[in-house]
Amino acid sequence: MRYGVLAFLFAVPLAAADSCVDCHSVLEGKLQAPAKAFANDIHARFGFSCADCHGGNRNETDPEAAMSKARGFVGKIPRTAVPERCAHCHSDASLMEKYKPRQRVDQMAQYRTSVHGKRLASGDTKVATCIDCHSVHDIREVKDPLSPVHPLRLPETCSRCHSDKTHMASYKLPTDQFANYRKSVHWEALAKRGDLSAPSCASCHGNHGAQPPEVGSVAAVCGTCHVMMEDLYKKSPHQPVFAAMGAAGCVVCHSNHEIRPPSVGMLAGPNAVCSQCHDATSAGGIAAAEMARQITSLEKALARSDQVLANAQQSGMEVSEALLRQREGREDLVKAAVAVHAFQAAAVQKPVKEGLTIAAETYQTGVSALQERTHRRLGLLASLIAIALTMLGLWLAIRSIEGRTAKTSQLTER
Amino acid sequence: MASATEPPQQQGGWLEERLGLAAIRAFLAHKTVPVHAHTLWYYFGGITLFLFTIQVMTGTLLLLYYRPSPAEAYESVQFIVTRVQFGWLIRSIHSWSANLMILSAFIHMFSVVFLRAFRRPRELTWLSGIALLGLALAFGFSGYLLPWNTVSYFATKVGTDMAAAVPVVGHNMARFLRGGNDVGGATLTRFFGFHVAVLPGITTMLLLAHLALVQKHGMSSPRWAVEEYRRKGQSVPQMPFFPNFFLRELMAWYAALGVLGSLAAIFPWELGLKADPFAPAPAGIRPEWYFLAPFYTLKLIPSHVLVFEGELVGLAGFGLLALWWVALPFWAVDRKGVERTRWVTGAGVVLLAYLATFSALGYWR
Amino acid sequence: MEEPRRNLLRWLLGGGLSASLISFLYPAFKFMNPPDIPEASVNEVSAGKVQDLKPNTGKIVKFGSLPVLLVRTTETEWSAFSAVCTHLNCTVQYKESSHQIWCACHNGLYNLNGQVVSGPPPHPLEAYSVHIRGDEVVVSRRA
Structure with missing residues (x-):
């Protein structure tokens, strides 16, 4: 029943004539473009029309009457007025409920807290408003892959301004975030593995309330996904020190936008991040080297088992059980990498020890499989010897027969 | 083997009698x-x-x-x-x-x-x-x-x-x-x-x-x-x-x-x-090696030869080739009964060379 | 023909033939001998006895070369999922306190239908079927 009424409500404006679209679609250039684009707009699908934002009367066929200032017609909406115009509906909970009952209505409130919103309020019209990210006349749903705020396209959308040196010059902001982000493990997860839950700009900076995370809250932001690391870090000796230094937690070692896959090289070696503060001979430097040594030893042990098992498998040996154990060993490696965030060698040692036990076991399995292969080859050798002996016997038999019959066969020939 | 009461058998004995070895x-x-x-x-x-x-x-x-x-x-x-x-x-x-x-x-x-x-x-x-x-x-x-x-x-x-x-x-x-x-x-x-x-x-x-x-x-x-x-x-x-x-x-x-x-x-x-x-x-x-030569040939044929589909032309070609090869004993001799020795050897060499090169191409390309 | 040469020949031929025949027949007979696991059943595995798993607990079962998480949710209800987290392939575990499936690597949470509740996993976990045969729990792949 209720749906019937809704359908009726939608059906009327959809079917109704829209003089704005009718006239503007036969005009040219920038007067035509909005009318064309609007066909793909989510608002058009729900029966809204130009007049709902621009004012005027769409039922009038006379241009003067349709775009009458008296009826509130505004041609180009000033940038400073855009957020309020959108919020007119989008902050109205009872109105939004009719179309998108689950959609939030606090975007405007959030926007006011954002750097963009604050600057706009102070009269800076270069900052992003709703339409800069969501586009103007062909606004699509976020889950639509063509929407500029779809997870896969969001980084590029932000970069339109944030990578533009002239645009950013007056704000004294860097413009390399997008380039750096594209080198990160997060971009790889998002773009290459198609994991839409991987973080892009808004995941850390917020969307409508966009601002850089504060130094003190970085760990919490990263911790929304990297829970274990955050827990360990918060209990670690680094946390109070970094806080006192005003250093931004995770970012100190992993950087912010260019977050690369972690490696042992971060702990020890020429490019180690630890060595930026810790001397190699200090307690911290020694602990870092020890953690690196532990993890490397497990990596090497697992790789050694992998090689033996691959070798055995290629020779047709059954090692699926050991390969499954190898997975567990790899998990210990992941756990060891997580344990680094306690910044104590002893914490890393536990998973490494477990992993090493597994690796030793699987290595043994691989070695015995290869021994089995040797047995097979010995079996083959035995059978080849039997074959060779038989062939030798046959050859001797032929010689003895033909030696005997050589004379007689000469006789049979004419 | 032979029982005492029966007359002595031919050499070969029991099996010989039954199988005619x-x-x-x-x-x-x-x-x-x-x-x-x-x-x-x-x-x-x-x-x-x-x-x-x-x-x-x-x-x-x-x-x-x-x-x-x-x-x-x-x-x-x-x-x-x-x-x-x-x-x-x-x-x-x-x-x-x-x-x-x-x-x-x-x-x-x-x-x-x-x-x-x-x-x-x-x-x-x-x-x-x-x-x-x-x-x-x-x-x-x-x-x-x-x-x-x-x-x-x-x-x-x-x-x-x-x-x-x-x-x-x-x-x-x-x-x-x-x-x-x-x-x-x-x-x-x-x-x-x-x-x-x-x-x-x-x-x-x-x-x-x-x-x-x-x-x-x-x-x-x-x-x-x-x-x-x-x-x-x-x-x-x-x-x-x-x-x-x-x-x-x-x-x-x-x-x-x-x-x-x-x-x-x-x-x-x-x-x-x-x-x-x-x-x-x-x-x-890739198919097995013995199908490589025709497989590779079909790959080389353009999608259309004149008005015919490429694959069809290829298949027709193979069909005719196979038929010609099957009929080898019949065209290897002319009407007077003289052998076409060179033709046969030539055909054999050409076919062998074709199979070898196209299989190799099919394998490495 | 000298006797010893003919004898050698006889030995060589007889010995070689019988040795080679043994080396051909031995594998063939061994092959026909039914193996310990009589069936090629990678479509289902036995996950142990019913009484071995208490209600509201889970355990990892080897399914071919992949781990499967078997959960006994209540006295009579069982469910099983691929234990490979869809995020970065860590092995997931059953969290008794919240009745959820949890991946320790990045805090991915799944409900007992395999659906993602929170965290980074992009897809739900693949579900397996569980049957009870007598007192044996059998996990099988869904066709």
């Missing part, structure tokens, strides 16, 4: 094999036969565990290879022997061409031999699918697609081969039936006919050998089939067995990954 022995004693510079090539027919019996034996063993359904085929082969004692060896031998058999059948065929052993009155022997080669290829094609792995699944898809390109009957032919519109469980069941019942039945009968014909006409001596000895006033020297040739053949079989065993044990045939009909075809899908 003397007749077989006498028959064998008459069979001879010509001895000349190219006697070596006479062994390949026997080697092909030997490898076929190995196929029958290992195939029968594999039947104990194999299950012809898409849900279980791959798993059952994996089971054979990993859990059954010596399963890896039996399966590997079956795969290797199949390939060696086809190789040795090709060698046999080309040796017959170059020694011109297909001449009158051996035309039917040639025809039955060509039919057997076709059956061997059909064995290979149907058996390739049975492990139900990715490579075999897509190779079968491509192979049966080619059948569909034949005009008029093509669609129905492809449907018949696949047991439906696409390669799937029905195809597997069907190919299994072809592989273990239909083809072995036909092959056995044709093989018996082929052997009987060889037996009837004896081994052919190449003309140049006959001429050479005639000039000396002799006929081509012969070696008794039994035991002389037989023992040599036995040696050849043992050698083949040694090679086969070593290949199977040192390079076990891979199983690959289970076929996933919904996955996109992996790159570099």
